Amino acid sequence: MMTSPYFVQSSSVVTRSGHQNGAGRTATASLRSRLPDRRRSGAPVCSVEVKVEEQEATISEQRTSSAPSSAGLPELLPQGTEHLKTETNATPLSPHSRRRRQLKVEYDEDGGVSPVKTERWDPPDWKKQLGYIREMRSSRDAPVDNMGAEKCYDTEAPAQVRRFQVLVSLMLSSQTKDQVTAAAMQKLRAHGCTVENILTTDDETLGKIIYPVGFWRTKVKYLKLTAAMLQNEFGGDIPDSVEGLVRLPGVGPKMAHLAMDIAWDQVSGIGVDTHVHRISNRLGWLKKPTKNPEETRKALEEWLPRELWSEINWLLVGFGQQVCLPINPLCSVCLNQHSCPSAHKSSPTKRPKAGSPRSPGAASPLKIKTEPKQESVVQDERKKEEPQHTLVSPATQRRRLKSKV
Incomplete structure (x- = not known):
């Protein structure tokens, strides 16, 4: 009808x-x-x-x-x-x-046509694993809890200065431990961590203040360029969008999403660093293994409920700093050792130094693998190095002895 x-x-x-x-x-x-x-x-x-x-x-x-x-x-x-x-x-x-x-009918938004339902993928036992991680992180005594970006800004400074300090701490934390980042931010705040002071400070002085953070020379250049861009285009404040933040020199998606969460109190995405990237792959929280943190972020956002996006970063970062270490993870004390697909086997083996007898490229005394074109060269070198053993007749040996006498 x-x-x-x-x-x-x-x-x-x-x-x-x-x-x-x-x-x-x-x-x-x-x-x-x-x-x-x-x-x-x-x-x-x-x-x-x-x-x-x-x-x-x-x-x-x-x-x-x-x-x-x-x-x-x-x-x-x-x-x-x-x-x-x-x-x-x-x-x-x-x-x-x-x-x-009958005519072809173009439906409106509803149009009486039910949308195609796509099957939602969830990792097996992820809720149980997340609960165990929360339990292991209940003490909140990891470096990220005391020296992360949320702890590096001046709480008594104006809101605009606080947001800038959050961004600076995130820029300095790249490829740097939280202890080193916190020490550099403490010295920078004592010097005056504002857009105006960064612009008026020469590169040499700024480098001495933030040293020894990783790639400190490059970060000095990025801080200067970012401060100038904020002053000219954003009125001295940091952008309030991910698109605006990633335009700043030295700011990537991870820093942008964390800055939106900490500085602006807005959840725009998951901040994925090396810890979140590593642990998500170990726990099997991805449909297929990812190669970099940006792929991991997109894969996690497809299934992880949005209300967990803000929590998952500091939760997994602290877990990676204390238990699920990059090398030799402490699987024996992890509550997820019975459900984690990488338990007791995810620690990479130490590679011997190049040139050592145990290195993969070292030649074995029993067998040497060579390309077909190199076999003749290796055989010639062996002949030069090995002593020559030739057969000599008894008559020749007597003759040599007489000549020596």
């Missing part, structure tokens, strides 16, 4: 089955009289209703024109009963002809 208000209010209705119901005006007159009124009134009209009604009006016109009529019939019928003869002689269209006349 049609649910359009035009068909409900019309006195003569053309249904999907090809029959007409009601008395009064024909379907064509009803539709034509009501459609302009509705459009002139400015009421919203769904595209589905308009197209279906126009289709029904066209079908009704074709029925009326194709109905047989005899000459002089209007004069013989009483006034007001012309539509009865039309209804009696109208020949319903066959299902095949109606199917060919």
Whole structure:
């Protein structure tokens, strides 16, 4: 049945089955009289209703024109009963002809079509593993808890200065331990960690202040360029969007999402560093292994509930600093050792130094693997190094002894 208000209010209705119901005006007159009124009134009209009604009006016109009529019939019928003869002689269209006349309907937002449901993927036992990680991190005594970006800014400074200090601490933390970053930020705050002071400080002095953070020379350049860009384009404040933050020199997606969370109190994404990247792959929290933190961020955001995006960074970072270490993780004390697919086997073996007897490239005294073109060269070198043992006849040996005597 049609649910359009035009068909409900019309006195003569053309249904999907090809029959007409009601008395009064024909379907064509009803539709034509009501459609302009509705459009002139400015009421919203769904595209589905308009197209279906126009289709029904066209079908009704074709029925009326194709109905047989005899000459002089209007004069013989009483006034007001012309539509009865039309209804009696109208020949319903066959299902095949109606199917060919159907129009392609473009649905609106809802349109009565249910969206295609995609199967949601969740890692096995991830809630149980997350609960165990929370339990192991309950003491909150990891370096990130006491010396992370949330602890490096001056709480008594103006809001604009605090946000800038959060961004600076994130820029200095790249490839640097939290202890070193916290010490550098303490000296920088004592010097004056503001946009104006960074611009007026020469590169040599700024380098001595932040030393020994990783890549400190490059970070001095980035700090100067970022401070100038903030002053010229953002009024001395940091951008309030991920798009604006990643435009700053030396600021990547991880720093941008963390800055949005800490400085602006807005969750825009998951801040994925080397710890989150490593642990997510070890726990099997990804459909397939990822190669870098940015791929891990996108994979985690596909299934991890948004209310956990802010917590997951500091939770996994501290867990990676204390238990799930990059080398030799402490699987024996981890509560997830029975559900983690990488337990007791994820620690990479130490590679011997190049040139040592245990290194992969070192030549074995028993067997040497060479390319076909290098075999002759190696054999020649062996002949030069190995002592020559030749067979000498007894007569030759006696002759040599006589000559020596």
